[in-house]
Amino acid sequence: MAVPAAAAIFSFPTEKRLVEWGWGWGWSGSSSSLVSWPSIRSQPNPLRADGDGRPLTTNTELFSLSVGAHLIPHPRKVDKGGEDAFLVSSHNGGVIAVADGVSGWAERNVDPSLFSKELMASALSFVADDEVNFDPRMLLKKAHAAIRSVGSATVTIAMLQTDGVLKVANLGDCGLKIIRRGLIIFSTTPQEHYFDCPFQLSSETLSQTSLDAVLSTVQLMEKDIIVMGSDGLFDNVFDKEITSTVAECEDVSEAAKALAELARTHSMDLAFDSPYSMEARSRGFDVPFWKKLVGIRLTGGKLDDITVVVGRVVKMLNSLEGMADMD
Ligand SMILES: [Mn+2]
Numbered sequence: 436m437a438v439p440a441a442a443a444i445f446s447f448p449t450e451k452r453l454v455e456w457g458w459g460w461g462w463s464g465s466s467s468s469l470v471s472w473p474s475i476r477s478q479p480n481p482l483r484a485d486g487d488g489r490p491l492t493t494n495t496e497l498f499s500l501s502v503g504a505h506l507i508p509h510p511r512k513v514d515k516g517g518e519d520a521f522l523v524s525s526h527n528g529g530v531i532a533v534a535d536g537v538s539g540w541a542e543r544n545v546d547p548s549l550f551s552k553e554l555m556a557s558a559l560s561f562v563a564d565d566e567v568n569f570d571p572r573m574l575l576k577k578a579h580a581a582i583r584s585v586g587s588a589t590v591t592i593a594m595l596q597t598d599g600v601l602k603v604a605n606l607g608d609c610g611l612k613i614i615r616r617g618l619i620i621f622s623t624t625p626q627e628h629y630f631d632c633p634f635q636l637s638s639e640t641l642s643q644t645s646l647d648a649v650l651s652t653v654q655l656m657e658k659d660i661i662v663m664g665s666d667g668l669f670d671n672v673f674d675k676e677i678t679s680t681v682a683e684c685e686d687v688s689e690a691a692k693a694l695a696e697l698a699r700t701h702s703m704d705l706a707f708d709s710p711y712s713m714e715a716r717s718r719g720f721d722v723p724f725w726k727k728l729v730g731i732r733l734t735g736g737k738l739d740d741i742t743v744v745v746g747r748v749v750k751m752l753n754s755l756e757g758m759a760d761m762d
Pocket residue numbers: 535665666667739740
């Protein structure tokens with residue numbers, strides 16, 4: 436891309452890559468530094484029936500997700516779209532995931548984005564797999580086993596069943612939060628070996644496996660908001676900012692974009708005392724003592740790829756009256 440990376444991040448991209456709901460997995464390619472979905476509702480399959488093929492009930496409440504996503508690459512990685520990847524699928528109640536390619540691979544002349552992108556593409560191909568059976572850890576296992584790229588990635592993946600049960604598998608420092616009536620009621624916990632070295636799925640055998648992912652199950656309610664992101668979001672934006680930003684937005688696409696842009700603003704602000712700088716200080720990283728003497732301390736956001744996926748839980752009364760005629 437001809438546009439210098441530094442310029443591209445400040446002028447917001449005019450080109451958007453739109454991905455059809457249902458098959459979409461996205462990363463920003465060379466022609467775009469942003470992926471954005473319009474607010475689209477998934478289409479849960481209403482043809483659920485008992486062993487005789489008859490509908491279980493004539494009226495069923497089906498949960499699904501309305502999803503918006505927004506990705507802003509690291510300012511120096513705009514040309515290839517950064518190293519994060521994500522997927523959105525309408526399978527069952529909806530499947531969303533974010534993967535963050537571990538950047539250390541660049542030192543070995545490996546493009547860190549290949550692994551995260553292939554992991555998401557692979558996961559998308561297995562969402563409806565019988566063995567996966569709505570288990571996101573099994574989905575990770577199969578997706579991981581099927582890919583060939585060299586590299587590693589942190590990943591969070593969530594699968595919503597149409598009965599409203601959300602299953603989340605988290606490995607490393609991507610994450611997911613659930614907001615109910617303005618309050619965060621659930622957060623994944625980052626896993627790491629040491630500061631800035633998260634658990635990760637890797638092409639190397641001496642790494643974590645899908646079994647190291649923490650599996651969580653949450654019963655969702657209508658209007659719950661899911662905020663999923665890479666560490667580029669959570670290292671730069673505090674929980675209270677996430678809830679207040681989401682509350683101000685009209686829909687999920689707007690919320691995903693607003694959160695990503697807030698994270699980007701903070702990531703470039705050297706004076707902002709970010710979640711990342713607070714964490715770094717708590718681990719003993721700080722400016723030299725002579726700077727501390729004059730009141731200077733380690734601050735600033737963290738420059739990174741920023742991926743935000745926002746899902747809103749919708750509930751539809753699904754009338755199956757027509758099913759009787761089909762029998
Ligand atoms: Mn990251």
